[in-house]
Every structure is written in C-alpha cells, then in structure tokens.
Amino acid sequence: MSQEQLAVQRVRKAFQTGRSKPLDFRVQQLKNLQRFISERQNDFIDALKKDLYKSKNGTLLYEILGLEGEIKLALSRLAEWAAPRPVVKSLLTISDEVYIRPEPLGVVLIIGAWNYPIAVTLQPLVGAIAAGNAVVVKPSEVSSYTAKVMELLNTYLDPEMYHVVTGGVPETQELLKQRFDHIFYTGNSTVGKLVMEAAARHLTPVTLELGGKSPCYIDKGCDLRIACRRITWGKFVNCGQTCIAPDYILCEPSIQDKVVEEIRKCIQDFYTDDPKTFTDYGRIINQRHFKRILALMEGSTVAIGGGHDESLCYIAPTVLKDVTPESKVMQEEIFGPLLPIVPVNGLTEAIQFINEREKPLAIYVFSPSKKVIKKMMSETSSGALLANDCLVHFTISDLPFGGVGNSGTGCYHGKYTFDQLSHLRSCLIKNLKMEKLNLIRYPPHTSGKLRWARMLLTKQVNLKRWRQLMKVAMLAALAVFVVKRFLR
Template structure:
C-alpha cells in the first residue's frame, strides 16, 4: 500500500467516526487554522520570500488577509450555513416538513497552486472544514519552502482528518488514483483535464479553478490615466503570476500610445526606475517558466521593459504594442509580467475578438459609458466581470469565484465554498395521516382528480411569509377539505 493510499484510507476512517460532523469540532478546527496563520506568520512570509520573492507586507496583503476573512466569516456563519433550509411547498405538502439539509460529502482532495500557495490552498480548506469534511491537502511542490511550512498544519489540525501530502508529480498521480468524494484543483487547464479524467474513474465531482487569457477592454472615452493605473497594478502584482491578472489589452489604435505612456508612468511610480531592486516586485517561480515567458515575446514589439536576468528569474514589467491575434504571446495564458496591446476598431470588434476565444476567468472593461459596460456583460461570457478596476472582485467573499468553460468548473468563497463542498440533501417528512389528501394520485386517474391535482401541486406557498404556524395549519386544513369535498 502506497503512502498516499494509506493517508486517504486514514482520512476516510477518521471521517466515518463522525467526529467532524458536530459544529463545535468544525469551529475548533477553524480556530486552530487561524492560529496556524497567526503563530506561523513569520515562517510563512519567509517561505514566500524564498519561493517567489514576495515582500513580507505583500504576503500579508495578498495571501493572509483574505484567508483570515474567510475563517472569520465561516466561524460567524457556521451555524446558519449548516442549518436546515426551508423551501416553498405546494398545497399538497403544506403540512409536511420540507427542507434542504447540508451534509458533508466525505473526503475531499485539495490540490493547491504555486502562485499564491497559502491563499489558494487554505481558502478552500476553510469551506471544506466548515462543511464537515475530511480533507487531504496537497500543496504545490514548486513552492518548496511554502510546502514545507504547510506540513506544520499537523500541529494545529486533526492530523488524521486533515493530512498534508507533499511531493511532486508522482505523489499527485498516486493521490488521483484514490477515490475521493470531491476534488478541488487550482492550476492550469492542461492539468485540470488530467484531474477531471482521474476523477471520472470514480465518478468524483470536481471543482477546477483554472484561468486563461483574461481580456481588458479600454474604451477611448474613459479616463485613460486612472484605467492604466489600475491595470498596471492588476497586471504586475506577483510579477504577473495571478490567474485573474489582465492578460492583454484591447483598445483602439488612436489611444494605444497614450496607454503605453500612462503604463510607463505607473510602472515607475509603483516599482521605481529599477524594479529589479525594489522589494515589492517579485520573481518568476523558476527557470522553466522564465524561459517559457521570454519565448512568448517572439517577434512582438517591446514598448516598455523586456529587461531580464535568468540567474535571478527576473523579468521586468513589459508592455508589447501592435500585437496581432497570431502573435505567440496570444496563444496561451502568459502568467508573467508581459502585457500585450491588441488594437481593435471599437467595441463591436472587441466583443467579436473576445467571443472567438475560450471563455476567460474574468473580463475587465474600462469605460465611462454604462451602455458599453452593459453590452459587454450581455454579449460576452466569462467567469467574472469587473468594470473600471482589476482583481478586487476576488475580495468580495459573497461573490462566487470561478470560471466557465475552459477557465474552470464550479466556484468558491465564503458560503459558496461551503455549498460546493456539501451535499445539499432534499428532505421531506410526511405524517401517516390525512390519507384522503393523497386520493388524487391513486388510480383510477380521472379528469376531476387531474383538475384538483393541478390546483394543489402548482400553487406554491412560501411558509416563511406566514407570521403564525396556525395560518399554515389553516391552509393545510383547507387543502384537505377541498380534496375530501371534491374527490369523494
């Protein structure tokens, strides 16, 4: 038996004890997770510095703050999320208990990514714990130091219920051979397909948080200076290694040079004249990705940057102008600090360009014209849409975060994670009385029975609108009377 198989088996055995079901247990584990982040903050930020050259404050801002918010929300809403959820009834079931009961799925596998290795691994874990699942946690092996820190979770969480499995591709492949009740993967679409294929062997549902080329349309009539300031921030955070970073700009040729100059000014303001020595400018994760990103420049025209140092995996903030759809940089997700500008002749051409490609994780649009924004929402499809800013929709915990089509399957954040990693069980509890009410469904099926079935089944009643249970009881009595009166 492999180590991975043994870990999964132990997690399932722990889950079957039922100890993760009580809300007190879940709340305590969430508090312990929060304590891990607090007590190990120095180890976490040091590891992120070594893996991605993230500054201490940058790591706190982009990795730990959102995680803290997820834990706080889950602790405050846990009882509400886990409670039975009443639904509207029809007149035939007016006296019955009808509700949705969230239940744990079982054993969940979370495979994290390397670009935000703490946030994208532990945020889904928050929802999985809150939902009462056991979880096998697989951090990315590319972030060696951060994965090592993640092993310390065993000192805070139930080690059988929430084991951490480190290692590379062989360990991940072995995990994917095992049967899980849900797999949550964050990464690229190529690996996402392999995860989905492995899950299909066990009919295991998946959440795939992928990515793709997220477009950014700039309307010529908007405030270009502010637009470029926000785009520059969104693109070069984490050295462009962000799944929701603006991948490329679409704008009319008449404003392209202005866009270039405004971005140039913002790069200097944010990262100084020498980003390489600036503490808040990161590095490419490894030399393989460095070479991949540099090769994407191809024969494109470099308008800003292009400076690089392979020994440090450094690529400066770079803008490419007059990029064509056929350019190499437009054939795959960049995931680095290259920002191509593709000239288009207005909104219609931009919409056509977007719709001819795979559906992106997010679509950005900058415009002062609400009609432009509404058209982009109505005539395109993407996991998310954000007008006049970048990235910040990720900070809204009540918004579901996820892709569509090639950019992902499923969504998470806050209650959405809880629901994604729960079985929402339909429950109806009927009494063994008032049998006369059921007469309409028993043969022989007459026209009169059909008429009253239509009345009793199609009339929806939301009990929450009734102030007193007595009123609901009166409705039930009325339904019974009608049936007895007309079906005798």
C-alpha cells in the same frame, strides 16, 4: 500499498466515525487553522520570500488577510450555513416538513497552486472544514519552501481527519488514483483536464479553478490615467503570476501610444526606475517558466521594459504594442509580466475578438459609459466581469469566484465554498395522517382526481407571506377591538 493510499484510507476511516459532523468540532478546527496561520506567519513570510521573492507586506496583503477574513466569516456564519433551509411548499405538502439539509460530502482532495500557495490552498480548506468534511491537502511542489511550512498543518488540525501530502507529480498522480468525494484543483487547464479525467473514473465531482487569457478593453472615452494605474497594478502584482491578471489590452489604435505612456508612468511610480532592486516586485517562480515567458516575446515590439536576468529569474514589467492575434504571446496564458496591446476598431470588434476565444476567468472593461459596460456584459461570457478595476472581485466573499468553460467549473469563497463542498440533501418529513388528501394519487386515475392534483401540486404556498398576512389581520382585528372599546 503507497503512502498516499494509506493517508486517504486513514482520513476516510476518521470521517466514518462521524466526529466531523458536530458544529463544535468544526469550530474548533477552524480556530486551530486560525492559530496555525498566526503562529506560522513568519515562516510563511520567509518561505514566500524564497519561492517568489514576495515582500513581508506583500505576503500579508495578498495571502494572509483574505484567508483570515474567510475564517472569521465561517466562524460567525457557520450555524446559519449548516442549518436546515426551508423551501416553498405545495398545497399537498403544506402540513409536512420540507427542507434542504447541508451534509458533508466525505473526503475532499485539495490540490493547491504555486502562485499564491497559501491563499488558494487554505481558502478551500476553510470551506471544507466548515462543511464537515475530512481533507487531504496537496500543496504545489513548485513553491517548495511554502509546501514545507504547510506540512506543519498536521500538528494543528486533527491529524487523522486532515492530512497534508507533499511531493511532486508522482505523489499527485498516486493521489488521483484514489477515490475521493470531491476534488478541488487550482491550476492550469492542461492539468485540469487530467484531474477531471482521473475523477471521472470514480464519478467524483470536481471544482476546477483554472485561468486563461483574461482580456481588458479600454474605451477611448475613459480616464486613461486612472484606468492604466489600475491595470498596471493588476497586471504586475506577483510579477504577473496571477490567474485573474489582465492578460492583454484591447483598445483603438488612436489611444495605444497614450496607454503605453500612462503605463510607463505607473511602472516608474510603483516600482521605481529599477524594479529589479525594488522590494515589492517579485520574481518568476523558476527557470522553466522564465524561459517560457521570454519565448512568448519573440516577434513582438517591446514598448516598455524587456530587461531580464536568468540567474535571478527576473523579468522587468514589459509592455508589447501592435500585437496581432497570430503573435506568439497571444497563443497561451502569459502568467508573467508581459502586457500585450492588441489594437481593435471599437467595442464591437473587441467583443468579437473575445468571443472567438475560450471563455476567460475574468473580463475587464474600462469606460465611463454604462451602455458600453452593459454591452460587454450582455454579449460575452466569463467567470467574472469587472468594470473600471482589476482583481478586486476576489476580495468579496459574497461573490462566487470561479470560471466557465475552459477557465474552470464550480466556484468558491464564503458560503459558496461551504455549499460547493456540501451535499444539499432534500428532506420531506410526512406524517401518516390526512390520508384522504392522498387519495388523488392512488388508482384509478380519474379526471376528477387529475383536476385536484393539478391544483394541489402546482399551487405553491409561501408560508412566510401567509404568516405576514395573518399578523397583519390579527393587528387589524386588535385595532378594531381597541377602537370599539374606546368609543363606548
């Protein structure tokens, strides 16, 4: 029996004890996770410096702060999320208890990604713990130093209920042979298909947070200085290795050169004349990805950057202009610091260009016109749509984060993670009285019974509204009584 199989069996056995169901247990585990992040913060900072050349403040800003916020939110709202949720009743069930009860799914497998190895691995874990599940965590082996720190999680959380499995592709493949109650995967669509195929053997539901080529349309009427500043930040943060980074720009030929010049200014402003020596400019994760990204530049005109150093896995912030749909850089998700500009003749052509391709994780549109924004929103499909900014929707816990079609399935963040990793169980508690009311469903099925059934089953009762009306009626009656007493 493999180590992975043993780990899953141990975790499932722990879940079956039921000790993860009480809210006190979940709260304590969330606090332990909070302590893990706090006490191992310097270890994570050192690890990410080695893995991706992330600066200390960059790690705190893009990895730690959002995770801490998710934990605090879960701790403050857990009782509310886990409480039974009443639903609208029909006249037939007006005297019954009818509600939705969130329950743990069971054993969840979380497979993390290497580009933000703390945030995208531990944020789903927050929701999994809050929902009362047992969890097997598989950090990405590509960010190997961070994965090593992640192993220490076993010493903070209940070691039987939560287990970290490290290793490479063989270990992941072995895990996917096991039966889980949910699999949460963050990564690319190629591996996402393999995860979904493995899950299908056990009819295991999946959440797939994938990626794709997220387009960025720039309207010629917008403030190019501000637009390009936000696009430059969104594209080159983490050296372009962000699943929701703007993958390419669509704009009219008349403003292409202006866009290039504004981005040139922003790169210099953000990363100095020599990004290679700048603290807050990262590196490509490894040489395999370095070579893949360089190959994507073939056949395209370099407008900005293009410099690289294989020994350091360094590629300068690079802009490519006059890119065609057939260019090599347009055939796959870039996931690196290359920003192609594809000229299009206006909004309609941009929308057609987007719709001819797989649905992206995000669409970005920069325009002062609400009409332009609404047209882009109504005529395209994507995981998210942002107008006049990039990436920041990821920071909002009340927005579900996820893709559609090729960019993923399912969503998370805040309560959405809790619901995604819960079984929302339908509950109806009836009593054995008022049996005459139920006679309409018993044979023989007469036309008279059908008329009563239609009224009782199709007429919804909003008890909250009825209670409000009753309060108003009681207050009105009280007011009439007081007035009459006063006038005597």
